[in-house]
Amino acid sequence: MKGDLQIKGLLTEKRWCEYNSNSLLDKLRRNRKQIILCLAAAFIWGLAAHAYVFFHSSISHDSLFEFVADTDRNVWRIKLGRVFVPAYRILFRGAITAPWLIGFLSLLYIGITVFLVTKIFDIRSKTLIALISGVFATNITIISTAATYIHDLDADMMALLLAAFAVYLWKSFDKGFLYGIIPICLSLGFYQSYVSVAITLILLYLIMQLLNGEKFGVIFKKGLKSIVMLVGGGILYFLSIKAMCRITGVALLSGSYNSLDTMLSLSVTQIIKLVISGYKKTIYEILNVTSMYPENVICVISIVMIAIAGIIILFRIFSKEIKIKEKLLTLVLIALLPIGMNVVYPLTGGMSHDLMHYAIWLVYLFILLIAWWAVDHIELLKLPILRFGQRFVIVILILVILSGNVQVANAAYLKKDLEAQANLSLFTRIIHQMENCEGYVTGETPVVFVGQPDTLLDTIPGFERTYEMTGSESWYVLGAASRGYYQAYFDYILLNPAIMADYETWSQMQTNEEVKAMPCYPQEGSVAIIDDVIVVKLGE
Numbered sequence: 001m002k003g004d005l006q007i008k009g010l011l012t013e014k015r016w017c018e019y020n021s022n023s024l025l026d027k028l029r030r031n032r033k034q035i036i037l038c039l040a041a042a043f044i045w046g047l048a049a050h051a052y053v054f055f056h057s058s059i060s061h062d063s064l065f066e067f068v069a070d071t072d073r074n075v076w077r078i079k080l081g082r083v084f085v086p087a088y089r090i091l092f093r094g095a096i097t098a099p100w101l102i103g104f105l106s107l108l109y110i111g112i113t114v115f116l117v118t119k120i121f122d123i124r125s126k127t128l129i130a131l132i133s134g135v136f137a138t139n140i141t142i143i144s145t146a147a148t149y150i151h152d153l154d155a156d157m158m159a160l161l162l163a164a165f166a167v168y169l170w171k172s173f174d175k176g177f178l179y180g181i182i183p184i185c186l187s188l189g190f191y192q193s194y195v196s197v198a199i200t201l202i203l204l205y206l207i208m209q210l211l212n213g214e215k216f217g218v219i220f221k222k223g224l225k226s227i228v229m230l231v232g233g234g235i236l237y238f239l240s241i242k243a244m245c246r247i248t249g250v251a252l253l254s255g256s257y258n259s260l261d262t263m264l265s266l267s268v269t270q271i272i273k274l275v276i277s278g279y280k281k282t283i284y285e286i287l288n289v290t291s292m293y294p295e296n297v298i299c300v301i302s303i304v305m306i307a308i309a310g311i312i313i314l315f316r317i318f319s320k321e322i323k324i325k326e327k328l329l330t331l332v333l334i335a336l337l338p339i340g341m342n343v344v345y346p347l348t349g350g351m352s353h354d355l356m357h358y359a360i361w362l363v364y365l366f367i368l369l370i371a372w373w374a375v376d377h378i379e380l381l382k383l384p385i386l387r388f389g390q391r392f393v394i395v396i397l398i399l400v401i402l403s404g405n406v407q408v409a410n411a412a413y414l415k416k417d418l419e420a421q422a423n424l425s426l427f428t429r430i431i432h433q434m435e436n437c438e439g440y441v442t443g444e445t446p447v448v449f450v451g452q453p454d455t456l457l458d459t460i461p462g463f464e465r466t467y468e469m470t471g472s473e474s475w476y477v478l479g480a481a482s483r484g485y486y487q488a489y490f491d492y493i494l495l496n497p498a499i500m501a502d503y504e505t506w507s508q509m510q511t512n513e514e515v516k517a518m519p520c521y522p523q524e525g526s527v528a529i530i531d532d533v534i535v536v537k538l539g540e
Contacts, residue, residue, distance in 0.1 A: 035115050037126060041133035042111035045402070046103070049138040049409040053146045054103030058416040059492070061471055065485055066151045067492045069095040079253040083244040084189035085155050097151040106146075109157035110137050116164040120171050120205060121369060128372050131398055132365060138405035139361035140290050140469060144354040147412045148471025152191070152355075159190035160358060163198040170229055171205060177225035184233025189240060192344065193352075195230070196359035199340040202226045204366055207333050211316050211373065216325040266349060274346035275339055281352070282338040282345075285360050290468045291404030292411060298404065301397045306363075308390050309370040316377070337366075354470035364398060371395070412466040420493075422456055427494060430536055433527045434498070440534050446501035448509040449486055451539035454520055501533050509535055 047054075059067055066073050074086035089095060093105065114133050123129060145153045166180035166187065173179065187194050206219050206226075245251060266274070286306075291298045313334070317327050339345075341359040345352045371394040375387050434440055434447070459467060467473050487500045500506065509515055512530065518537045519526050526537045 031115075031119075034118060034124075034129070035112075037129055038115040038118065038133060039108070039111035041130045042114055042137050043107050045134045045137040045406075046107040046110065049143070049406045050103060050107075050146050050413075052410055052413040053150065053416070054100050056413065056417055057099060058413065058420045059097065059150075060416055060420060061148045061485075063097055063149055063151045064488050064492065067097050067488060069097075069151070075248070075250050078244055078248060078250045081188075081192060081241055081252060082155070082190060083241055084186055088155055088158065088190070093154060099150060102150055102154045103146075105154040106142075106157040107137065109154070109161040113157075113161045113164045116161075116168045117201070117365070120164070120168055120201060121208065123372075125372060127395070128368060131368055131395065131402075134402040134405075135361060135364045135368075135398070138402055138409065139358065140354055140405070140408075141356075141358040141361065143405065143409045143412055144469040144471055146409075147416055147469065149355065156191045156194070156355075156358075159187045159194035160197055162187035162190065163194045164201060166229065166233070167198050167201040167205070170202070170226055177229040178232070180229040181232035181236055184229060185236040185240060188233065188237040193356035194358060195233075196341055196343050196356075197362065198230065199343055200337065200359040200362045203333050203337055203340050204362070204369065207330060207366075208369060208373065210322070210326050210330045210333070211313065213321055214326075216323070216329055219326075219329060266346075270349075271346055274350050277350060278342050278345035278352075279338045282342045282360055285342075285357060286363055289401065289404070290408055290465055291401070292407035292465060293400070293404045298401070301400055305367050305394055305397050308394060309367045312370050312374045312390070337363075364401065367394060368398065408465060408469075411463055412469060412472055415460055415463045415466050415472065418460060423489075424493065426453060426455065427489070430521065430527070431494065431496060431498075434534055434536065437527055437529060437534060439529045443497035443499060445529070446505060446533045447486070447498050448501045448506050448533055448535050450510055450515055450535060450537045451520065454539040455522060505533060509533065 069086070069089050074089075077083070077085045093101060111133070114129065114136050117123070117132060117136075118129060123132070142153075145156060162183040166183040169176035169180040169183070184195065184198060187198065202223075206223055209222075210219055241252065287299045287302050288295060289298050289302065313330075316322065317330055322330070341362065342352060342357065344356050371391040375391055435442060439445070483500045483503055483506045490496045490498045490500075501509070509530070514530055515535055515537060518528060518535070520537050520539050521527070528535055
C-alpha cells in the first residue's frame, strides 16, 4: 500500500489509473489457468449430471406455471422477497424458461463460485478443484431445482455466487466485511436460503485458520466482522424490500409457509426447539443423501468420511500447538456448523426442503479441505501411509457420492420426461373427447378438471429413490391440481386455446353432487357438460 502511494505521487492521474488497471489485469492473468480449470470442471460435472434437462423441455409443476415470467410472476417474486429476480431476468435471461440458456448461466455462476472458494481457502491442487467442482455442481439441491423448478435455477446460482463473493471480500480485505454487505443483500434478494452458504463458508474459513495455528484474538475479531457483514446485508436487504414494495405497490406475502414474516412470530422457546430440530434435520440429510446407491451404503460412506475428518481435527485440537482458548473456539465453531448450514430452518418455523439445503452439501467441501490440509501437516500423521492414505480414501468416497449424484440426476430427469410423455398422451386423448362432446366450443366453453388420473402409475418401477427429492414426489406432471396449472399446460405444452373456468366455478365443481356421480376417465360419461361448463373427471 505504501509503495502504491509513493508511485501515485510520481504519476499523473491518467497514468495512475493505467497502473491500477494493469495491476488488475496482472491478477487476472496470474489466475487465468485456475479460472479456466474451475469453469471447465464445473461444466464437465454439470453437463454429466444435468445435460439431459438442459437439452429437454420436460417442464412441470412450478416451472410450468412460471414458464413465462409475466407481470404476475414478477409480482410473486417480490411478494416472496426475491426482489432482484425480475430485474435479473430482464437483463440476463429474458422472461421465457429456456433450459439450455438457464443451464449455461447456472454452470457459469457455479464455476466462478468454485474459483472464489479456491481463493478463500488458498486451494491450488487441480484434483481438489475438480472434486470441489463436483460437489458444487451435482448436489441434490441443484438436481431438485433443475428437475422441477428450472425457472429459478440460474437466479439461485447467482445467489450462490454473490454469497461466496461476499465471503471472498470479507476474507481478502481489511474493510472487506463492509464491501460484503452489498453482495449479501443481493444474494438475499435472489433467494434468501443461500445466506447459509455465506455463513458456512465463514465458519469453515475460521475453523481452518484455527487449525493452522491462528490466535484467538485474530479469529474473534474476524468473526465479529463477519457478523457485521451479515447483519448489515440483512438490514440493507430489508430496506431494499421496503423500497421495492413502495415503488411497485406490492405487499409481501404474509401468513404462508414461505412468507418472510414467519420469523417475527416465533418465541424464544420456539426458536430454541427449532434450532435443536434443525440440528437433527441437517445430520439426517447428510447421512441419508438421495442416491442411486443403496441408502445404507451412502450412510456408511458419510459416517466414514466424517469420522476420518473428525479424528484429524481432534488430533490437531488436542496437540500442544493449540492453546486452550483456540481449542474451545474451534469446537464451538464446529458445533455451529450444522445450524449454520441450515439456518433457514429455525427462521422459517421449521419449514425447509431440498431447494434450501445447498449449504448442507458443503460438508463435503469441509471433508476435502481437512484431507488435503492433513497431508501438508507432517506433525499430525507421521507415517506417509496414513498421511496420504486418508486422503486417498476420502477421494474415493467423494467420487462415489458424486457418481451417485450424477446417476440420480439423470434418473430424475428421465423420470420427468417419461411423466411428461405420459401426460401428453393422456391429455391428447382427453382433448379428443372434449372436442367430440356435444355443445363444447374450443376457446369458448369453460373447462374444469376434477381429481387426478387413475390411469397413470403412482410410481415408475426402478425410479423409487428419485421420488425423495423436493418437487419429484408427485408423478403428476401438473403438480397441484389447480386451475392455473391446467391453463398453463394447455397454453404452453398442448398449445390448445381451451380456457379454464374461473376460480369460483372451478371450486364449486370440485364438490358438485352431479360431478360426484360422474364416472372417472376413461369411462363413458367422464367428460360432460354441466351448467354450460365442460367437466373432465380424471379421478376421485
